[in-house]
Amino acid sequence: MPADARPERIVVVGAGLAGLRGAEAIRAAGFRGSLTIVGNEPHRPYDRPPLSKHVLTGQVAADASQLPSSLGDDVTWRLSIGAETLDREARRLRLSNGETLPYDRLLIATGTRARPWIHADEAKLRNVFSIRSRDDAASLRATLAAKPKRVLVIGAGFIGCEVAAVCRELDLPVCLIDSSPSPLARALGHTIGAYIGEIHRGRGVDLRMGSEVAHLEHADGRATGARLKDGEVLSADVVVVALGAVRNTEWMTGSGLSADSGGVDCDDHGHVLDESGQPDRSIAAAGDVARFPHPLYGGRRVALEHWGHAVAQAEHAGRLLVGEDLPVPYAALPNFWSIQGDMVVKSAGLTDGADAVAIVQGDPADRRFVALYGRAGRCIAAVAVDSARWLPAYADKVASGAPFPPIDTATDRPLREPEIRDPGFA
Amino acid sequence: MADATLLKQVKDFANRANPYPIYARLRQNPVSLQDDGSPDGTWVAASHGAISSLLGDPRVSSQTLPPADRPRTGNPITDFLIKPIKDRITDHHRPFIFRDPPDHDALRAAVMNQFTRERVQGMRERSDRLVAELLDAKRDARRFDAVDDLAYPLPVTVICELFGVPREDEPQFHDWATQLATALEPDSLTDDDTRAKNSRTFDTIAEYMGSLIKDKRRHPKDDMLSGLANEATPTGVKMGDYDLIATSILMLVAGHETTVNLITNGLLTLLRHPDELEKLRADPARAPRVIEELLRYEPPVQFRTRTTLSPIDIAGVTIPEGADLVLLLAAGNRDANAFDDPERFDPDRKGTRHLGFGGSLHYCVGAPLARFEAEAALTALARRLKNPRLVEDPPPYRPGAALRGPEHLLVAIDGMA
Incomplete structure (x- = not known):
């Protein structure tokens, strides 16, 4: 059927926050045809932010973060199944169990996964964790509750900082390692990262900035510590790998879509682009995996790993697929939060x-x-x-792109001209 | 050209019973410069959007009080030695409603730290009992003054018990609180007579609080003043005596002057909307909705004042630096851009973001107390008043335009259940 005809079958690939909110938007926009949600985890969509915070402290159970939903029974859930390949010519999705799933419209919301530890054999050690799924968080919680002697967190991005802060809340000795000069340096720059590092240090986190782990030491299938590149060995009985995320785009290989490890490209409306830069109007993308031109940033394509963004963009993409006429390109201001202790x-x-x-x-x-x-x-x-x-x-x-530096006086800032500094991005 | 006399009309006592038509005219310009007799005029924000934005704007300061200036006595030692010191102390230790971060944040955090779950829950249960006692006392009456018989004594008792002010001392607070609450009325700040009275009252109440605090240090009890006087917050903040005195005065005045209006405006509004009173009687679980809608429809605090630290571009105008600013919360609460059919009292409306408790960092500290006190009072009134009728509509109002509410609210009843 042509892209402008009324769709009868819509498939959502990805059963996370963006997939769920996208599916809800599709129903809310009046679509009454068949709606299928494919997800490679066994669970219905759940909220991930608590996984690196209150789930680890034990204040919230790992299985308590199920997302509320307005979806009714008229949705087919295909869980524990991943997408394998995409045939845009035939409008068919091949699933990991060998089935094929035809679609008239497709919402891509496959998100990201945790970037694995650089040495695959060490990543399999029983006490080496990463945090992406509910099950990851549940097993790390159980391990932290058993009062380990020292936790090693590799990677001082947002997740690494959150985990380190949780360890201090649980009164566990914790060491945070990153090759950057300060925590969050890639996201916020060294100048602000250094202040945040001081706060963590003040709370008892052993900060090892400018350090790199060469190998994990191990015995009997368990990590016993880490050997740094400078030769120092840090002992630890729990290792958390927090090296950021990798976008789940491999399944789009061969589909002709413009996708790589940085995400799948979209136009300013949210339709995905093929390799020649033409939009495929039967497919939209949303959430962590979607790389879209942001009007605030000169049309540069960005993929955002932000909760609120996933919700807003998925709602936009859902309505777009149903054929709603959406006047403005999606342009919400990116925002983000992180609770660190x-x-x-x-x-x-x-x-x-x-x-x-x-x-x-x-x-x-x-x-x-x-x-x-x-x-x-x-x-x-x-x-x-x-x-x-x-x-x-x-x-x-x-x-509004206001002039920088601002010349305002604020309530707890009597200085009229703030000190302008180099943000310290590497 | 917009009418620049509207703020004057808001302050005019003749319009106290129904200022809302004036607010509607003010709202035609989200932010306007009003001529209220002050040399540079006063800027008024009347739309929901402008008020919300200014409440959270770091360029907007709450330090609106002019420097303390106690009246001279003619005694040179008092006037030239003691007065300057006292004035300086007052200026440096204002209640935190009139202060900015970071001091505001530390003082507020210390108070919030004392609002423990147990304490709030305890006062909630106490409120229900107090309401029952107060209404039982009027069991045989055929006429009932909602202010004197319930809406005033309830919050006053709650705040005094919470702070550990002895009950026998409470009556003197009545006049003190009424006097000090005028500090929230813009014109009082420029009126020498009112300012002189306020500073005398402040000194009297400060002396009382000072000795009460000493007593709480010697004999700590399980009340907020004992907690504030003896405990540090988790971040290690412990108030000095002057801040403690100013903070407890603020809490006690706020406890005397605001919830009374929420309860009275609440009963008045319900009596004007008998179907809603009936619905609340039939289903007391509606109370939270009714109260949130009351906070939108007839908020006890109609507006708050601020001053600007930098020029602010907003809604097509530029408020200059150092300007006096009125945030007309009650007007924002009836903005059609924020609420459907805003002039209608409708507890069933969805997603209200009223400004009844203000917003951002000065959001009402006592909001949970106000909510459960109003809930206790209004559900009991709905249940127990037999065939209630307004004796006078509109009722006589208290003088304040900012803290607005009836002086008395006489209700004829066929009895009390």
């Missing part, structure tokens, strides 16, 4: 390409502040550490 880091906008940063409110010495990032004289991102209430005001500056 009792510290809350929230951000609005993207720091990529920032050439300057300024503390515009609060004081890192008080462990509460707002940092504003600028590029070429415009505000491009704001990061609030334990100051979330102020973020909307700065998000407005980012959304």
